[in-house]
Structure formats: structure tokens, C-alpha cells
Amino acid sequence: MKIAVAGLGAMGLWLAGRLLAAGHEVRCFARGVTLEALQREGLRLTFEGRESATPVFATDDPKALGPVDLLLLTPKSQALPVLAAQLAPAISRATTIVPLCNGVPWWFLAEAPAPLRGARLPGVDPGGVCEQAWPLDQVLGSVVHASATLAAPGHGVHVMGNGLLLGPVVDAGAPRLASVVDVFEAAGFKVGPQSVASLRQEVWYKLWGNMTMNPLSALTGVTCDVLLSDPDLRAYASAIMDEAAELGRALGCPIEDSPEDRHDVTLALGAFKTSMLQDAEAGRPLELEALLWTPQALAKQLGFAVPRMDALAGTMRVFEKGRGF
Numbered sequence: 001m002k003i004a005v006a007g008l009g010a011m012g013l014w015l016a017g018r019l020l021a022a023g024h025e026v027r028c029f030a031r032g033v034t035l036e037a038l039q040r041e042g043l044r045l046t047f048e049g050r051e052s053a054t055p056v057f058a059t060d061d062p063k064a065l066g067p068v069d070l071l072l073l074t075p076k077s078q079a080l081p082v083l084a085a086q087l088a089p090a091i092s093r094a095t096t097i098v099p100l101c102n103g104v105p106w107w108f109l110a111e112a113p114a115p116l117r118g119a120r121l122p123g124v125d126p127g128g129v130c131e132q133a134w135p136l137d138q139v140l141g142s143v144v145h146a147s148a149t150l151a152a153p154g155h156g157v158h159v160m161g162n163g164l165l166l167g168p169v170v171d172a173g174a175p176r177l178a179s180v181v182d183v184f185e186a187a188g189f190k191v192g193p194q195s196v197a198s199l200r201q202e203v204w205y206k207l208w209g210n211m212t213m214n215p216l217s218a219l220t221g222v223t224c225d226v227l228l229s230d231p232d233l234r235a236y237a238s239a240i241m242d243e244a245a246e247l248g249r250a251l252g253c254p255i256e257d258s259p260e261d262r263h264d265v266t267l268a269l270g271a272f273k274t275s276m277l278q279d280a281e282a283g284r285p286l287e288l289e290a291l292l293w294t295p296q297a298l299a300k301q302l303g304f305a306v307p308r309m310d311a312l313a314g315t316m317r318v319f320e321k322g323r324g325f
Contacts, residue, residue: 004068004090007075008034010148013156017045020054022187027065028058037154044155067092077101077290084133096176098140103290106130107169111196113252123294137172143202165202167194204253208244209262211291212237214276215316223271228263243306247299285325288316
């Protein structure tokens with residue numbers, strides 16, 4: 001299968017590297033030092049303790065990608081609107097598009113309950129550019145259960161996890177699912193095919209944990225085990241999660257677990273750095289819109305009072321400005 005990957009950070013390098021190893025034709029859309037590293041050294045990936053360097057086609061010219069069978073979008077979510085305007089040459093009606101980003105995606109309300117069904121999310125898709133560039137019946141949504149870090153431009157390091165949930169974002173996209181699942185399973189990923197409803201549920205469940213641990217880790221500079229060892233901070237995170245669970249029910253994404261259940265899952269992962277903490281340490285823009293500010297905006301649209309979420313959202317706005325992200 002001809003596959004293009006746009007967004008060659010840690011996660012994109014891991015996915016592209018595994019698909020290359022499985023024998024697929026992979027083309028990387030990159031810029032700057034990442035493009036230079038890929039062209040000079042190939043795609044470097046440390047996986048299961050072994051480092052490899054594989055020659056790969058890498059370009060900053062969308063026309064050189066050509067129409068592909070599968071387009072993987074793996075940047076931080078705030079970069080998607082820019083990519084939407086650039087990647088038209090890689091897409092035909094036969095192309096299946098898979099965004100693999102954290103937080104609330106631009107397609108999240110396509111099949112939501114009233115009154116938000118079909119509404120746009122201007123925070124994550126300003127001007128509706130993603131929706132216009134990537135027809136919903138060509139999109140498979142995803143939830144990634146894995147962690148990776150960036151050792152250097154063009155060199156990803158897989159840390160843990162191998163899980164990938166995939167599903168259509170509207171019912172008309174369902175026929176595309178099976179072939180893409182086959183591609184990832186053959187490359188060694190553990191894939192869970194989802195329906196439209198179950199995928200939305202999984203997206204919200206992952207967000208439910210990430211919307212506190214990611215910002216708080218970036219703010220404090222510590223790993224999640226340290227965060228959760230403080231009883232006051234743990235209670236604050238739990239209170240935000242209670243607000244998010246109530247909002248999720250209104251969005252058709254109920255959560256059965258308690259915040260303490262989720263904290264136990266997080267603690268079982270050990271002393272790991274969240275992706276937002278890694279970005280803060282590297283001085284990169286933070287993925288706050290999709291993880292925190294858009295959920296806050298949804299709460300306001302539905303008339304939910306979320307004072308603790310509001311407090312964290314405001315704190316992170318000031319933190320971002322103060323750090324010059």
C-alpha cells in the first residue's frame with residue numbers, strides 16, 4: 001500500500017518505521033531539520049531496544065507525494081489546519097485519511113447527540129478547513145495507546161504500548177475500515193476496530209485522563225506519579241474529571257470508571273513524561289486547544305458549570321503566554 005505520513009515527530013516516526021519494516025511504500029512529508037535528517041540518515045527508530053535506520057522518501061513538496069492509498073496525520077492537533085491546506089495533492093477519492101492526534105478532533109460532533117450534532121469546533125478547526133479538505137466519509141478516527149519520545153530530528157524512540165483503535169467517523173466511512181486494520185495488524189500493531197459510537201466514546205475516555213495529567217505535568221515539570229502522590233493535586237484532578245464525565249454524558253460518551261480508577265491506570269505506567277511535558281521542556285507549542293480549551297468551550301455551549309476546568313484552562317493560558325509558546 002502507498003502510505004504518506006505527515007507529522008514526523010515521535011509518534012509519526014514510530015508508525016512510519018513499523019510500516020516501512022512491513023514492506024509498505026512510505027512517503028514522509030516533513031520540513032526543516034527533520035527533513036534534512038530523514039534525507040541524510042533515513043528514518044531512525046529505536047524499537048524493542050534495537051535501533052534501525054531505514055532509507056525513506058522524504059519531501060516538503062506535497063506534489064511529490066502523489067495521491068496515496070492511506071494518509072496518516074501525526075502532528076500535534078494544532079498543526080492540522082495548516083496541513084489541510086497543503087496536502088491536497090496527496091489525496092484522491094480513493095485515499096483513506098487517518099488523523100492520530102490527542103484531544104477532541106474536528107470530526108467529533110459529526111454524529112453527536114442534539115443540539116450539537118454536526119456542529120463545528122472552531123478551536124480545533126478554524127474556518128472548517130479540515131472538514132473541507134478531508135471529507136468525513138474518507139476519514140477513520142483513531143485512539144493511540146502508546147508512548148514514544150523524540151531522541152533527535154528523524155529519530156523516534158518507542159517507549160511503551162502498541163494499541164491502536166480505529167473506526168469510521170460517520171457510517172458512510174465504514175467500508176474503509178477493514179483494509180486499514182489489516183495493514184496495521186500485519187505491521188504488528190494491536191488494533192481494535194470500532195463503530196462510530198464506540199470510537200467517540202474511546203476518544204472521550206482518553207481525553208478524560210489526558211486533560212488533567214498533560215497540562216499539570218507541563219505546568220509543574222514532574223511526571224504523573226509525582227503529581228498523583230500529592231493528595232490535594234490528586235483531588236483537584238479528580239474534580240476536573242468529574243466535571244468532564246458529566247459533560248461526556250451529555251455528548252453521548254458516558255464514563256463508568258471513577259477518577260480513582262483512572263489514576264490507578266496512570267500510576268501503573270510508572271514515572272513517564274506526558275507528551276505535553278516533553279513539548280514544554282523542548283519549548284514546542286502545547287496541545288492545549290484540543291485537550292482543554294475545546295472541552296471547556298463545549299461545556300459553555302451546553303450550559304455546564306465547570307469551575308475547576310475553567311481554573312486549569314485559565315492557568316494554562318497564562319502559562320503558555322508566560323513561557324512564550
